[in-house]
Amino acid sequence: MSVELIMPKAGLTNTDGVVGEWKFGEGDWVEQGQSILEIENEKVTMEYDAPAAGFLHIIAQTGETVLVGHCMGWLAADREEYGMMSGVTGVAPADYSTADREDTASKCAEPEAETAGQTGRAMEDCAAESRSVKASPLARKLASESGADIGQITGSGPAGRIVAGDVEAYLQSRGPAAAVSPGKDEGRSCEKAGGAQEEPARIPMTSVRRAVAERMYRSLHSMAQTSDSVEVDATELTILRRRLVEQRDKIGARITLGDMLARATVKMLDRHPLGNASIEGNEIVTYPYVNLSMAVATDYGLTSPVVKNADRMSLTELSLALKDVAARARENRLTAEDLSGGTVTVTNMGIYPVDCFNAIINPPQSLIVGFGRAVEKPAVYAGEIAVRTMMWVSVTYDHRVFDGSEIGAIMADLKKYIEYPDLILL
Amino acid sequence: MREKYDLIVIGGGPAGYVGAIRAAQLGMRTMIIEKDRLGGTCLNVGCIPTKALFESAMAAETAKRAGLFGVDVEYRGINFAEISARKDRVVAGLAAGVKYLMKKNGVHVAAGSARLTGPGKVEDTETGAVYEGDRILIAAGSENALPPVPGFDGRNVLGSTELLRAPSLPRSLAVVGGGVIGCEFAGILRSFGVNVTIIELQPGILANMERECADYAEREFAARGVRLMTSTKVKAVEDGADGEKRLLCEADHGEEIVYADWVLTAVGRKARTSGLGLEALGIETDRGFIAVNDHMETSVPGIYAAGDVTGKSFLAHAAYAEGSVAVENMMGGNRRMNYRAVPSAVFVNTELGSVGLREQEARAMGYDVITGSAALSANGKALTMESSGGFVKVVSERKNHEILGIHMAGPAASELVTVGAGLIGMEALMEDVENAIYPHPSISEAIREACMAALGRGVHM
Numbered sequence: 001m002s003v004e005l006i007m008p009k010a011g012l013t014n015t016d017g018v019v020g021e022w023k024f025g026e027g028d029w030v031e032q033g034q035s036i037l038e039i040e041n042e043k044v045t046m047e048y049d050a051p052a053a054g055f056l057h058i059i060a061q062t063g064e065t066v067l068v069g070h071c072m073g074w075l076a077a078d079r080e081e082y083g084m085m086s087g088v089t090g091v092a093p094a095d096y097s098t099a100d101r102e103d104t105a106s107k108c109a110e111p112e113a114e115t116a117g118q119t120g121r122a123m124e125d126c127a128a129e130s131r132s133v134k135a136s137p138l139a140r141k142l143a144s145e146s147g148a149d150i151g152q153i154t155g156s157g158p159a160g161r162i163v164a165g166d167v168e169a170y171l172q173s174r175g176p177a178a179a180v181s182p183g184k185d186e187g188r189s190c191e192k193a194g195g196a197q198e199e200p201a202r203i204p205m206t207s208v209r210r211a212v213a214e215r216m217y218r219s220l221h222s223m224a225q226t227s228d229s230v231e232v233d234a235t236e237l238t239i240l241r242r243r244l245v246e247q248r249d250k251i252g253a254r255i256t257l258g259d260m261l262a263r264a265t266v267k268m269l270d271r272h273p274l275g276n277a278s279i280e281g282n283e284i285v286t287y288p289y290v291n292l293s294m295a296v297a298t299d300y301g302l303t304s305p306v307v308k309n310a311d312r313m314s315l316t317e318l319s320l321a322l323k324d325v326a327a328r329a330r331e332n333r334l335t336a337e338d339l340s341g342g343t344v345t346v347t348n349m350g351i352y353p354v355d356c357f358n359a360i361i362n363p364p365q366s367l368i369v370g371f372g373r374a375v376e377k378p379a380v381y382a383g384e385i386a387v388r389t390m391m392w393v394s395v396t397y398d399h400r401v402f403d404g405s406e407i408g409a410i411m412a413d414l415k416k417y418i419e420y421p422d423l424i425l426l
Numbered sequence: 427m428r429e430k431y432d433l434i435v436i437g438g439g440p441a442g443y444v445g446a447i448r449a450a451q452l453g454m455r456t457m458i459i460e461k462d463r464l465g466g467t468c469l470n471v472g473c474i475p476t477k478a479l480f481e482s483a484m485a486a487e488t489a490k491r492a493g494l495f496g497v498d499v500e501y502r503g504i505n506f507a508e509i510s511a512r513k514d515r516v517v518a519g520l521a522a523g524v525k526y527l528m529k530k531n532g533v534h535v536a537a538g539s540a541r542l543t544g545p546g547k548v549e550d551t552e553t554g555a556v557y558e559g560d561r562i563l564i565a566a567g568s569e570n571a572l573p574p575v576p577g578f579d580g581r582n583v584l585g586s587t588e589l590l591r592a593p594s595l596p597r598s599l600a601v602v603g604g605g606v607i608g609c610e611f612a613g614i615l616r617s618f619g620v621n622v623t624i625i626e627l628q629p630g631i632l633a634n635m636e637r638e639c640a641d642y643a644e645r646e647f648a649a650r651g652v653r654l655m656t657s658t659k660v661k662a663v664e665d666g667a668d669g670e671k672r673l674l675c676e677a678d679h680g681e682e683i684v685y686a687d688w689v690l691t692a693v694g695r696k697a698r699t700s701g702l703g704l705e706a707l708g709i710e711t712d713r714g715f716i717a718v719n720d721h722m723e724t725s726v727p728g729i730y731a732a733g734d735v736t737g738k739s740f741l742a743h744a745a746y747a748e749g750s751v752a753v754e755n756m757m758g759g760n761r762r763m764n765y766r767a768v769p770s771a772v773f774v775n776t777e778l779g780s781v782g783l784r785e786q787e788a789r790a791m792g793y794d795v796i797t798g799s800a801a802l803s804a805n806g807k808a809l810t811m812e813s814s815g816g817f818v819k820v821v822s823e824r825k826n827h828e829i830l831g832i833h834m835a836g837p838a839a840s841e842l843v844t845v846g847a848g849l850i851g852m853e854a855l856m857e858d859v860e861n862a863i864y865p866h867p868s869i870s871e872a873i874r875e876a877c878m879a880a881l882g883r884g885v886h887m
Contacts, residue, residue, distance in 0.1 A: 136852050136853035136854070137852070137853060137854050137855045137857075137858050138826055138828050138853035138854070138855060139853060141826050141855065142826070156760070163853055164828075164853050221861055
């Protein structure tokens with residue numbers, strides 16, 4: 001039986017409360033009696049304890065005001081109920097892992113994936129080979145501005161190139177109402193709806209937005225970027241993580257899946273110095289230290305703070321360092337030192353339903369390692385079909401620095417560290 | 427004698443011979459019927475001989491200004507017979523080249539005058555031979571159009587064709603028509619020491635070019651002693667004393683008589699369609715030119731037209747493209763001409779280059795126009811060449827920064843305009859130019875500078 005989490009009445013005159021910090025993440029298992037939430041009202045901040053054990057499904061987000069007696073969330077008695085619950089409200093089906101990754105420093109680099117579209121690179125289809133789209137610069141710009149997926153458009157230009165006229169024809173053919181799901185903003189599709197139309201919204205780009213835009217564009221135009229990806233079995237990783245979380249008091253840190261993936265990346269670089277390198281003129285410079293950039297999405301924009309000397313840290317130290325930079329990033333308290341000197345980047349899309357993707361390299365680095373969501377699915381294990389927690393690892397690299405065989409070796413090592421996660425503890 | 431072909435091409439000029447080669451490449455059994463010379467106007471009495479004369483003119487100018495570069499040269503004048511002979515050698519070489527290309531590609535060439543006698547049937551009116559073709563490409567070209575003015579009867583005036591065949595030079599020349607052809611001949615003959623007057627109906631010469639290019643040419647003509655009479659109409663041409671010609675002109679300030687040894691008419695070209703039999707087949711025309719759709723097909727299915735005869739563009743390179751496009755469409759392709767990407771190059775001493783929309787054109791089409799210019803006075807290469815009076819102007823639009831037009835005056839403009847043609851053909855944005863690296867020192871840098879100026883980020887301007 002699932003249990004509803006109701007906003008409590010704090011006093012006779014109390015009519016509502018503000019949801020404060022959820023102490024567990026979406027999909028986390030909580031025990032009865034554990035403090036899972038802070039609630040604020042005009043008088044006091046109070047703790048809210050779980051009325052039962054179950055998988056936490058959050059409805060009211062931090063900062064939301066909820067009337068007394070109304071629903072803030074649910075506790076699902078089992079995974080099946082949780083699945084039904086989260087499916088209905090559209091939240092990504094959760095696993096222990098995704099909740100934890102959201103919880104700590106490794107919030108995903110969503111703008112990178114979007115910007116990949118804006119700069120004209122097609123999103124990689126996991127099931128197919130990656131495909132580059134031939135389109136003129138103007139066509140790409142028109143497609144990205146209108147939100148059209150350039151990969152869907154047929155080109156009528158030379159050798160099938162997509163030209164501006166093709167994008168315009170595509171937008172017109174979509175029409176105002178066709179193929180637009182309910183609730184979506186319809187204002188952006190074709191102009192043939194008839195009748196007077198509203199003016200398009202103009203959002204001035206913030207300096208952070210402009211800087212990110214510039215950097216993304218420049219990155220793609222200054223390197224020979226290409227991506228590889230592999231699906232790995234993260235079951236052992238999630239099991240190890242759960243054990244480490246159980247011991248968090250002794251360890252002194254709440255290790256997340258993102259922390260472990262970052263550590264796996266750092267360890268991999270030990271054997272692959274070209275992944276931790278930059279091109280300077282005609283030389284490839286490999287660094288004797290790993291300054292790990294972690295992509296963090298904040299409400300003022302995308303930023304990649306750096307944890308210096310990550311290769312000298314234990315998993316615990318790395319976890320604490322990542323948590324610290326992420327928190328300071330969100331509070332906009334990063335220093336110039338925090339934002340410089342990165343030699344490799346890790347980006348985590350795990351809290352979203354994203355499997356594999358083409359992250360964009362942070363110049364002047366040569367590699368960016370991306371992790372998709374960890375999701376339970378059928379897989380072959382020990383010769384039989386079993387339910388395993390699977391995850392895609394997507395790596396974008398600068399082909400000027402190294403070639404397919406090197407990246408293949410890199411992927412092999414990442415896969416090993418994830419599938420035999422005890423290795424990252426050493 | 428009846429012969430059957432997949433394609434019959436009427437006219438062996440740029441549109442015709444290039445179309446024929448493309449057809450042969452696509453496996454079509456092809457023939458060309460040509461009544462004069464392979465290579466058409468361009469090769470024989472147009473672009474090539476004119477540019478050969480132009481290069482001789484530039485050699486003369488270089489000799490005259492060698493002192494600027496510290497080189498001591500005594501300029502003694504030109505040898506027109508040698509200039510003419512050299513021009514003829516260049517033309518003959520290229521004509522032989524086209525003949526060779528026809529043979530190499532297996533295109534049958536018939537010398538004769540073509541007339542369409544029915545769907546898919548072409549008769550050679552000189553020999554009576556009848557040819558049958560699944561497809562027909564009319565590439566009959568154009569000829570000089572005489573203005574409907576008394577005295578212009580083809581006798582005491584010359585068209586460019588006759589001027590190119592003249593064995594000597596006049597002392598003075600009146601050029602009627604200040605368009606590209608008139609201006610190029612004016613510039614060349616001035617370099618050879620001829621006194622030249624240009625008489626133009628419009629308020630300015632080169633009226634179809636971007637204003638700054640036309641202004642540049644006007645200033646240069648003035649500096650070189652070429653007299654420009656604009657907003658002037660020629661009312662009649664008469665014979666004067668001593669073999670001279672008298673042109674009765676009406677200008678803003680009243681009437682004037684212009685005297686010149688020779689008169690060059692360059693007021694326009696008309697389609698060479700008489701005797702082709704268009705009316706009998708119902709092929710529609712538009713102001714005398716053959717009407718074609720955007721696939722280069724005429725109003726009669728299976729019959730295509732390309733080159734000057736369509737009146738779309740009087741440029742050889744457009745004709746090459748039109749001929750190829752027509753043939754590819756015959757074979758099931760779906761190609762269209764992009765006239766906006768057709769460059770033009772004008773050699774009036776300083777070269778002018780232009781591709782795409784002019785500023786006024788772009789505004790008239792509703793674009794929110796932004797422009798950027800770079801003067802060659804700031805360009806290192808131009809300064810080393812003592813040719814820094816020119817410029818590059820970019821026409822773009824505010825929303826997407828699409829490059830709509832590039833116009834320039836200066837050394838090598840005829841080559842550099844190709845950069846613009848490439849950018850426009852690929853729908854490039856100004857940021858694409860910004861991200862490209864141009865060599866230094868070069869005139870071409872001014873193209874990037876002009877784009878940067880339009881973007882508000884000019885460096886050297």
